[in-house]
Amino acid sequence: MDVILAAVGDAFTWxxxxxxxxxxxxxxxxxxxxxxxxxxxxxxxxPFTFGMDVITSMAxxxxxxxxxxxxxxxxxxxxxxxxxxxxxxxxxxxYPMTQQGRVDEALxxxxxxxxxxxxxxxxxxxxxxxxxxxxxxxxxxxxxxALVCLAMxxxxxxxxxxxxxxxxxxxxxxxxxxxxxxxxxxxxxxxxGTYALSSGLDLIPVVVGAFxxxxxxxxxSARDEEATTIPEARLRFPSLREIGRRLIxxxxxxxxxxxxxxLPGTGAAAAAFISYAAAQKLSPRRANLGKGExxxxxxxxxxxxxxxxxxxxxTLALGIPGDVVTAMMMGAMVxxxxxxxxxxxxxxxxxxxxxxxxxxxxxxxMLILSKPSIGLFxxxxxxxxxxxxxxxxxxxFIGAVSVRGNPLDLVVAALTGILxxxxxxxxxxxxxxxxxxxxxxxxxxxxRRGLLISRGDFLSFFTHSGIATTLFVLxxxxxxxxxxxxxxxxxxxxxxxxxxxxxxxxxxxxxxGRP
Amino acid sequence: MKSLRYSxxxxxxxxxxxxAVAADNLEIIVPFAAGGATDIVARSFEPTFxxxxxxxxxxxxxxxxxxxxxxxxxxxxxxxxxxxxxxxAGALSIQPSLKKLPYGPDSFTYICRTxxxxxFLMVSKSSDITSFKQLVEESQDQPFLYxxxxxxxxxxxxxxxxVVNSDLKAxxxxxxxxxxxxxxxAGNEIQIMADTETxxxxxxxxxxxxxxxxxxxxxxxxxxxEELGLPALDFAVWQGVVAPKGISDERAQQYAEACKVTxxxxxxxxxxxxxxxxxxxxxxxxFKAFVQKRFETNKQVLEDAGLAP
Amino acid sequence: MFASLIHPRVLxxxxxxxxxxxxxxxxxxxPESAMLVPRIVLTIWCVMALAILVGELIxxxxxxxxxxxxxxxxPLPLLMAAVLVAAVATASLxxxxxxxxxxxxxxxxxxxxxxxxxxxxxxLIGGGLWFLFHHVLMIRLPALLTSGLV
Numbered sequence: 001m002d003v004i005l006a007a008v009g010d011a012f013t014w015x016x017x018x019x020x021x022x023x024x025x026x027x028x029x030x031x032x033x034x035x036x037x038x039x040x041x042x043x044x045x046x047p048f049t050f051g052m053d054v055i056t057s058m059a060x061x062x063x064x065x066x067x068x069x070x071x072x073x074x075x076x077x078x079x080x081x082x083x084x085x086x087x088x089x090x091x092x093x094x095y096p097m098t099q100q101g102r103v104d105e106a107l108x109x110x111x112x113x114x115x116x117x118x119x120x121x122x123x124x125x126x127x128x129x130x131x132x133x134x135x136x137x138x139x140x141x142x143x144x145x146a147l148v149c150l151a152m153x154x155x156x157x158x159x160x161x162x163x164x165x166x167x168x169x170x171x172x173x174x175x176x177x178x179x180x181x182x183x184x185x186x187x188x189x190x191x192x193g194t195y196a197l198s199s200g201l202d203l204i205p206v207v208v209g210a211f212x213x214x215x216x217x218x219x220x221s222a223r224d225e226e227a228t229t230i231p232e233a234r235l236r237f238p239s240l241r242e243i244g245r246r247l248i249x250x251x252x253x254x255x256x257x258x259x260x261x262x263l264p265g266t267g268a269a270a271a272a273f274i275s276y277a278a279a280q281k282l283s284p285r286r287a288n289l290g291k292g293e294x295x296x297x298x299x300x301x302x303x304x305x306x307x308x309x310x311x312x313x314x315t316l317a318l319g320i321p322g323d324v325v326t327a328m329m330m331g332a333m334v335x336x337x338x339x340x341x342x343x344x345x346x347x348x349x350x351x352x353x354x355x356x357x358x359x360x361x362x363x364x365x366m367l368i369l370s371k372p373s374i375g376l377f378x379x380x381x382x383x384x385x386x387x388x389x390x391x392x393x394x395x396x397f398i399g400a401v402s403v404r405g406n407p408l409d410l411v412v413a414a415l416t417g418i419l420x421x422x423x424x425x426x427x428x429x430x431x432x433x434x435x436x437x438x439x440x441x442x443x444x445x446x447x448r449r450g451l452l453i454s455r456g457d458f459l460s461f462f463t464h465s466g467i468a469t470t471l472f473v474l475x476x477x478x479x480x481x482x483x484x485x486x487x488x489x490x491x492x493x494x495x496x497x498x499x500x501x502x503x504x505x506x507x508x509x510x511x512x513g514r515p
Numbered sequence: 516m517k518s519l520r521y522s523x524x525x526x527x528x529x530x531x532x533x534x535a536v537a538a539d540n541l542e543i544i545v546p547f548a549a550g551g552a553t554d555i556v557a558r559s560f561e562p563t564f565x566x567x568x569x570x571x572x573x574x575x576x577x578x579x580x581x582x583x584x585x586x587x588x589x590x591x592x593x594x595x596x597x598x599x600x601x602x603x604a605g606a607l608s609i610q611p612s613l614k615k616l617p618y619g620p621d622s623f624t625y626i627c628r629t630x631x632x633x634x635f636l637m638v639s640k641s642s643d644i645t646s647f648k649q650l651v652e653e654s655q656d657q658p659f660l661y662x663x664x665x666x667x668x669x670x671x672x673x674x675x676x677x678v679v680n681s682d683l684k685a686x687x688x689x690x691x692x693x694x695x696x697x698x699x700x701a702g703n704e705i706q707i708m709a710d711t712e713t714x715x716x717x718x719x720x721x722x723x724x725x726x727x728x729x730x731x732x733x734x735x736x737x738x739x740x741e742e743l744g745l746p747a748l749d750f751a752v753w754q755g756v757v758a759p760k761g762i763s764d765e766r767a768q769q770y771a772e773a774c775k776v777t778x779x780x781x782x783x784x785x786x787x788x789x790x791x792x793x794x795x796x797x798x799x800x801x802f803k804a805f806v807q808k809r810f811e812t813n814k815q816v817l818e819d820a821g822l823a824p
Numbered sequence: 825m826f827a828s829l830i831h832p833r834v835l836x837x838x839x840x841x842x843x844x845x846x847x848x849x850x851x852x853x854x855p856e857s858a859m860l861v862p863r864i865v866l867t868i869w870c871v872m873a874l875a876i877l878v879g880e881l882i883x884x885x886x887x888x889x890x891x892x893x894x895x896x897x898x899p900l901p902l903l904m905a906a907v908l909v910a911a912v913a914t915a916s917l918x919x920x921x922x923x924x925x926x927x928x929x930x931x932x933x934x935x936x937x938x939x940x941x942x943x944x945x946x947x948l949i950g951g952g953l954w955f956l957f958h959h960v961l962m963i964r965l966p967a968l969l970t971s972g973l974v
Contacts, residue, residue, distance in 0.1 A: 043549040043576070044961045050558070140704040164876050168840060171869040175847065175862065181580060182858040184689055186613060186666035189858055190850060195587070195617055199579025213907065216930075221900050223934060318701070319717045320694035327694075328550030335555050337789035341717030384941075386934030390927045390949045393907065397914075397923065398957055398965065404548070405577040406584060407915035407966045414911035418904050426836040444861040445691065452688045453660060453704055540972050542964065573972070575964040597972065 007353035010055050011361060019052070019060040020358065024365045027067020028373040032074040034212035034392050035399025037084035037204060041068045042328045043402070054336040054351060059358045061332055065325055066118060066308045066362045069268055070370070073110040073301050074377055077103065078233055081215045081392070085207045086268040086304040088434050089276045092158070093289065093296030100292050104236035109294045110301045111370040112238055113250060117302035118363035120254040121261065121309030126356050130345065132262045132310070133317035139263050141449035142464040146471035147263070148443045151270055153478050154277030155432040165428040173436025174443075176201045183445045184452075196408045203437055205400040205409040209416025210430050212396040216389050217421040223385065230388065233378040235371055238294075249283060249298045257306025262314060267323040268307040269438045273431075275303035281481075309359055316340050316352060541565055541572040544600040546585025548578045552713075553754060557601035559786040560629060560756075560777055567773035581667065582606040583616055590618035594761035599626065599770065604753045605668055608809040612817050613667045620810045623757040624767050625803040627774035630787060631753035631795035632711040633727040634673050635737065639700050640719040647723045647743050650707070651683045658684040661707040662696035665689050667822070670696075672813060673709040673726050673750040675820035680745050711752050713791045726750035749812075753795065755802055771799050834880045841873035903933055918968030919958070924950045 010016070023045065030041040041064045049057030072087030077094035090110060097106035124132070139147070152170070159166020179190045180200025191197040243250070253275045260271035279299035280289055289296050312329075314320040319341035321327035330340055338344065338351060345352055381388055400413035420430055454460045462472050543564075545557045558574055565572035577585035582603055589600035600623075611619050638644050644653065653659075661678075663671035666689045678685050688705055690696040697718050699705045708720075712731075715722055722737045726748050730739060741747040756774055758767065777783055778796045787794050797805055817823040848866045851859045906929050910922035927950035931942055957963045968974050 039548070040963065044963060046549055047558070047574075047962065137698060137701045140699060140702045162876075164872050164879065168869055168872040168876060171865050171872065172840075174865045175869065178862045178865065182666075183691060184666060185855070185858050186581075187855055187858040188614065189854060189862060190847065192850075195615070196584075198614070199584045202579075217900060217904065220903055220933065221898055314698070318694075318698060320698050324548060327692075328548070331550030331552070331555045334552075334790050335559065335786070339713070339717050339791070342719055343717070384934075384936060386931045386936035387945055387949065389934050390930045390945060391953075393930050394923065394927060394949050394953050397911070397919075397926075398953065398963075401914070401919065401965055402957070402963045404579050404584075405575055405964065405966075406579060410911035410914050411908070414908045417907060421904070422836055426833045428836075440865075447861065448857075449688055449690075449704075452686065542972050573962050573964055 003349050004353050007350050008357050010350065010354040011059070011357035013055070015052070015056045016059045016358065017361070019056045020063045020362055020365050021369070023060040023063025024067040024362055025063075025369050025373060027064040027069075028071035028074075028366070028369060029067075029376065030064070031068030031071025031087075032083045032373070032377055033395045033399075034075055034079075034081045034083050034215075035204075035208045035396040037072070037399065038065055038068040038086075038325045039204070039328070040399060040402050041065070042325060046328065046332060049332055050335065054333070054338060055354050055358065057332060057336060058329070058355055059362070061329055062308075062355070062358055063362050063365065065329070066305065066359070067366060067369075069304055069308055070111070070114040070118075070301070070366055071373070073114065073297070074107065074233070074374060077106045077110060077297075078377065078381060079215060079230055081211045082207070085203060085434060085438065086272060086307075087300070088207070088211070088269060088431055089158075089272040089300035089304075090297055091211075092276065092300070092431070093291075093293050096290070096292035097294070097297075098231055101231065102292065103231050104234040105238075105294065106292075106297060107233065107370075107374060108236045108238055109297045111235065111367065112243070113253065113298040113301040114305040115363055115367045116250045117254040117257055117304070117306035118308055118366065119360060120251070120302075121258040121306035122356060122359045122363065124258045125309045125313060125359070126353075129313050129317055132259075132313050136262050136314055137318070138465070138467060140465075141446045141453060142461050143467045143471065144263070144442065145446035145450050145461065146468045146475070148439050148446060150471055150475050150478070151274045151277075152435070152439050152443060153475065153482075154273050155435050156482055157277045157280040158273070158431050158435070159429050162427060162429075165426075166432045169423065169428050169430065170432035170436040173206075173433035173438075174440035175436075176206060176433075177437045177440035178444065183441070184448045196406075199404070199406065199408075201412055201437075202403055202406075202409055203434075204403045205413040206416050206437055207434060208396045208400045209413040209418075210420040210433055212392055213413060213417025214420035214424060214430075216392055217417065218424060219385070219389065230381040230385075233374050233381060235374050246295060246298060249279065249295050250302050252278060252282065253299045253302030254306040257303030258310040260303070261307035261310035267311075267325075267438070268304040269434070270442075271307045272300040272304040273435050273438075275299045305363075312355070312359070316344055316355075318342065319344070540597055541568065541570045542598045543572055543574050544585050544589050544598065545574055545576050546578060546582035546588075546600065546602065546606055547576065549574075549576045553582075553601065553603050555790065556630060556754060556787075556792055559783060559790075560601065563777040563780045563782055564773050567776050568769060581610055581665065583610050583618075586610075587617045589757060589759055590622040592759045595759055596762050596766045599756055599758045602755055602757055604751075604809070607755070607757070607806050609667055609669070609672060609813050609817075611810065612814040612823055620806055622760060624760055624762055625799050625806065626756040626758055626767065626770045627778070627799065628753055628755040628795060628797035628802045628805065629774070629778055630792040631751045632713070632791075632793045633725055633731055634669065634709050634711055634750045634752060635715055635722040635734075636673070636677065636707065636709050636724040636726070636740075637715055637720040637722050638707055639703070640721050641703075642706065642721075644723070645721070647738075650723060651681060654684040655682075658686055659706040660688050660704070661685045661709070662699055662705040663687060663689050663708070664693045664696060664710075665691065667817075669750055669752055670709045672816050672820075673748070674707065675822065676748050676750070676816045677709075677740070677745065679816070679819045680748065681743075709750070711791075712793075716791065755797070755806075767799065831880070834877070837873060837877040837880045841870060841877055844869040844873050899933060903930065906930075914966050918974060919965035920951065920954050920974055921968060923954060926950075 030036045045064050069086050072082050072084030073090045076082040076087040076090040080091050080095040082088045094106050155166055155170040188198050256275040257271045276299045279295055280286055283295045285293055285295050311326045315326045315330055321330045400409045545554050547553050561572055577588050583606050586606040592598045644650050661674045693714055724740050725731050725737050851862045851866050906926055910926040913922040928946040931945050936942055958965050
């Protein structure tokens with residue numbers, strides 16, 4: 001108990017609180033700007049932390065990290081362009097709500113769900129970190145393969161309109177992730193003799209092209225229409241009664257996020273997609289998902305912010321960073337002489353608990369700072385459309401090139417932007433492209449490692465462990481469910497055949513509009 | 516409006532802490548993303564180094580393709596006196612033998628080696644294996660699996676050389692870094708791993724041998740591989756500073772002096788102590804000869820293990 | 825029949841199929857172990873693209889494709905080309921020089937045509953953001969000069 005009190009004292013110094021406020025606010029703005037995400041935010045602030053003490057520097061970085069994950073949802077809701085890949089799933093329901101004139105409600109739910117997810121995962125982190133870490137160790141390559149397969153199936157749920165088109169986009173994203181060095185043998189793939197391609201395609205430039213640049217193109221071809229005016233950003237928090245009505249959704253999203261975040265090698269973007277897919281199967285209002293249903297925003301935002309807390313579980317308890325962002329945090333800790341690993345909890349309990357307290361304060365700060373930040377975006381989006389679009393192009397370029405400092409990434413972003421525009425016009429959903437690219441590397445390397453471990457015997461995957469078998473059974477159930485639902489749907493369509501031309505024309509026009 | 520003004524004020528505040536435009540700029544290329552193990556050493560190295568040179572320096576992270584993209588950037592800046600690279604061992608001494616790159620070991624002006632840590636052969640503490648001999652014996656029925664932080668990395672090469680030169684039967688499973696490999700070791704997915712003291716200290720591991728020509732201080736009961744009857748295998752994770760070819764001798768001399776002072780400074784020493792990086796300074800000529808020798812040895816290992824193309 | 829072939833949706837599906845097939849050739853020529861997953865992925869890609877192509881043909885065959893006059897006369901390809909050219913040019917010219925004309929063109933095309941807002945917008949959005957990141961936040965963008973100043 002003394003340790004915890006001392007830790008609270010460490011966290012409530014004026015330096016730490018100031019760092020939290022600056023970091024969180026900067027994080028929200030950086031996350032909200034399309035193109036700039038958590039990685040760029042942390043790269044900007046990392047050099048400043050060298051002169052600070054441990055808690056202050058971690059407070060600044062945690063603030064930037066959590067803020068940027070939340071901030072991405074603001075632009076996702078306002079202009080259909082996720083500020084960060086983690087918020088890609090927020091566009092599914094956030095943007096339809098904006099089109100219906102419910103911006104204030106959408107932003108309110110996104111803010112509250114982010115706060116709720118963040119705090120719940122902090123609580124889990126404080127009470128269950130060692131247990132969760134122990135459980136995560138059971139996830140070897142084969143278990144991860146099964147889990148990622150299950151997550152990949154959410155492409156099926158997210159491809160509204162056309163499953164075939166969703167799948168082809170998913171495969172395209174998966175293919176993008178295989179360009180470059182093979183993770184197992186190191187051989188170059190699909191580089192066509194170009195050295196610059198051997199570093200592969202990075203996720204950020206592709207996301208920037210697929211969402212930000214293609215949105216500029218789409219808005220350009222409709223620039224004289226009334227619909228392109230960006231609505232005024234306002235924030236209205238949900239009432240307690242509304243929260244109570246959707247509490248189960250909030251809790252489910254937060255738990256999925258906390259769990260996925262605790263596994264090494266996944267991340268917030270994957271968690272948001274998995275949580276959205278779960279909401280599509282389990283939410284009582286699932287029929288409205290994709291048409292502007294707050295449950296969709298809740299699923300996405302509560303889970304991606306829950307990852308911010310639980311991603312520290314493998315980092316702190318095992319010294320295994322879950323993604324690029326936590327790897328950067330771990331680097332910052334090492335600079336200050338804290339080496340995450342199995343002994344950290346025992347050796348430096350006070351510092352670890354102080355970090356937990358900081359995480360909670362950051363989430364509270366996020367809730368308080370959401371209003372002024374959204375105010376800033378309201379001001380920015382009031383500018384004439386040309387300035388907003390010019391700014392988006394510029395931020396997209398900066399974001400794409402600054403992730404790895406490779407000018408090739410700009411060309412990748414530009415080409416993806418053009419490709420994405422063509423695909424959107426053809427009625428192809430783009431989210432599966434991102435899912436394929438986020439999950440593809442994990443799926444491939446876990447499969448190949450699994451084959452090495454089982455010495456080439458794929459059938460033994462199914463009986464490798466209890467966890468693996470359970471996950472494969474879940475995949476089977478999901479497939480049966482989807483096929484059964486598809487057959488029922490098909491039958492309904494046949495019964496509806498009397499007006500085929502009309503319904504066909506109607507679905508074509510809806511797809512031709514902005515997906 | 517109010518919020519915009521505040522944001523601008525914050526940015527201006529950040530701006531003043533940097534000298535915005537300096538007459539003399541030095542770019543330090545780090546071929547990994549910010550926050551990585553090499554990056555944090557480079558960032559601790561940078562302030563004293565640039566102070567010694569009297570320039571403003573910026574760390575630029577150019578990541579990708581096993582650190583070769585950033586390294587190629589240095590090699591391609593021939594004659595540019597304002598760019599240096601803070602390089603890991605793999606990009607200089609392994610990757611050129613593995614694939615076609617726009618640079619080779621002769622493409623640089625070598626400045627200095629900064630740190631070097633010998634590698635250990637390790638098993639999990641929860642396993643009952645306590646000696647290399649026992650490891651070899653138990654591997655005869657069912658080959659073990661050894662992890663690495665990726666194909667063509669030092670942990671991979673060290674183990675590949677061990678397998679080729681001893682009766683140990685083991686196969687390679689690469690991971691996307693030392694962390695994920697440690698997770699696999701904890702879950703008994705792999706059984707053996709070669710890595711540095713940092714990894715050894717932070718996880719529950721038992722060292723069986725050290726890839727060095729003498730026993731390492733603090734690990735006096737860990738034998739060298741040579742003592743175990745293997746050829747003298749020497750594998751260490753090191754980092755160093757290189758400049759592009761074609762810079763003036765005078766400039767190279769300035770770099771070398773600044774590097775020596777930096778490595779010997781108290782600031783860098785106290786950092787190295789915290790991060791468990793073993794300071795191992797080598798001057799320009801020694802460093803050049805060292806890289807050349809490591810390059811030849813690694814090439815031989817890759818050929819013996821059938822990994823070279 | 826021929827008219828339906830040049831409908832943009834059919835062309836998109838066809839292009840996807842051709843791209844998938846072309847990449848498959850590379851995948852089947854490469855080493856077995858490294859190409860295992862790409863082969864599976866590309867096979868699914870090709871099958872899906874073929875199914876989409878058939879679907880689009882059936883859907884559009886009876887109807888005459890309407891040439892969309894708005895798209896045909898829109899300068900959108902110009903904007904796309906400008907983005908692509910600026911991206912390619914960055915590798916050799918640095919970040920600032922291609923970025924300024926790109927921003928100016930974007931503003932112009934989005935109907936900001938009075939000289940003062942156009943020039944100010946270009947300088948602030950293009951030059952200002954570049955200066956902020958390159959010199960103030962020290963996130964180095966590709967540079968033209970060896971000293972990294974521009």
